[in-house]
Amino acid sequence: MKPAVALLLVSAFAVMVQGAAAGLMGHFIIPDLGLLIVVALGTRWRSLASGIVLAALIGYLADLLSGSLLGQHALLRMLAFAAARVGGRSLNLRGALPQAVFVGILSLVNALGVAVLTTFFAPDARFGLASAGALLTHAGINAVFAPLVALGTDRVLGLVSDDDAGRRLLRIEPRRVS
Numbered sequence: 001m002k003p004a005v006a007l008l009l010v011s012a013f014a015v016m017v018q019g020a021a022a023g024l025m026g027h028f029i030i031p032d033l034g035l036l037i038v039v040a041l042g043t044r045w046r047s048l049a050s051g052i053v054l055a056a057l058i059g060y061l062a063d064l065l066s067g068s069l070l071g072q073h074a075l076l077r078m079l080a081f082a083a084a085r086v087g088g089r090s091l092n093l094r095g096a097l098p099q100a101v102f103v104g105i106l107s108l109v110n111a112l113g114v115a116v117l118t119t120f121f122a123p124d125a126r127f128g129l130a131s132a133g134a135l136l137t138h139a140g141i142n143a144v145f146a147p148l149v150a151l152g153t154d155r156v157l158g159l160v161s162d163d164d165a166g167r168r169l170l171r172i173e174p175r176r177v178s
Contacts, residue, residue, distance in 0.1 A: 002160045002161075003156075003157050003160050003161050004050060004054055006156055006157075006159075006160040007037070007041065007054060007153070007156060007157070008054065008057060008058070008061075010037070010152075010153075010156050011033075011034060011037050011057075011058045011061060012061050014033040014034065014037060015033060015034050015058070015061050015062050015065055016065060017033070018030055018031070018032070018033045018034070019065050019066065027138075028134040028135070028137055028138040028141075029137065029138075029141060030141070031141050031142050031144075031145040031149070032107065032110070032138070032142055033145075033149065034058050034059065034061070034062045034073065034077065035077070035080055035103075035106070035107065035110060035142065036103065036142060036145060036146055036149035036150070037058060037149060037153055038055045038058055038059070038077045038080050038081050038084065039080060039081075039084040039099075039102070039103055039106065039146065039149075039150070040084075040146075040149055040150040040152075040153035040154070041054060041055060041058075041081060041084070041153065042055070042080065042081040042082070042083070042084025042085045042087075042088060043084050043085070043087070043088035043093045043094070043099075043150070044088075044150075044153065044154065044157065045085075048085065051081055051085065052078050052081055052082070054081075055077040055078050055080065055081035056074045056075075056077060056078050057074075058077055059072075059073040059074035059075065059076060059077030059078065060073070060074040062074075062077070068114075068118075069117060069118065069121055069122070072114065072117050072118070075117070076110055076113045076114065076117075079113070080106060080110060083106060083109075084102075084106075087102055096146075096147035099146050099147055099150060100143040100144065100146050100147060101143065102146075103139075103142050103143050103146035104139045104140060104142060104143035105139075107138060107139035107142040107143070108135065108136075108139050111135050111138070111139075
């Protein structure tokens with residue numbers, strides 16, 4: 001329970017800082033901290049059910065603070081968690097480069113998801129190719145910051161967790177049949 005609450009508090013603070021910084025500097029040059037925390041969560045969290053709930057709550061926080069369609073970021077964060085979970089199991093996303101590439105691609109898919117959901121629920125909204133360069137820049141910034149956010153997420157989970165964050169405490173050798 002403690003790791004989940006700590007991660008929610010850190011995520012809420014990160015989303016608030018992101019929103020304040022985006023108001024000062026512009027949205028596309030600020031990393032999407034909620035998405036990056038969810039990706040780090042997807043590669044490290046043990047329980048699928050509680051991880052999806054945490055991802056949805058982090059997305060819901062982003063929905064409340066950004067003024068977007070209610071539930072839009074929550075749905076996209078749950079999908080990002082699932083993608084990171086599958087990617088973490090089938091790919092080695094512990095290294096900085098694989099994680100950065102994965103997050104860069106996921107950021108573009110997330111932007112496409114935002115555009116599709118917004119267009120579906122608000123048909124008068126328009127998205128053009130003029131923002132393609134800004135989306136690529138934002139995906140690159142997310143990719144650069146992904147290993148740092150993953151390291152910070154590991155530190156937070158390590159500080160509040162009772163065990164060694166997924167490491168085996170006791171190595172048990174398999175039985176040998178002779």
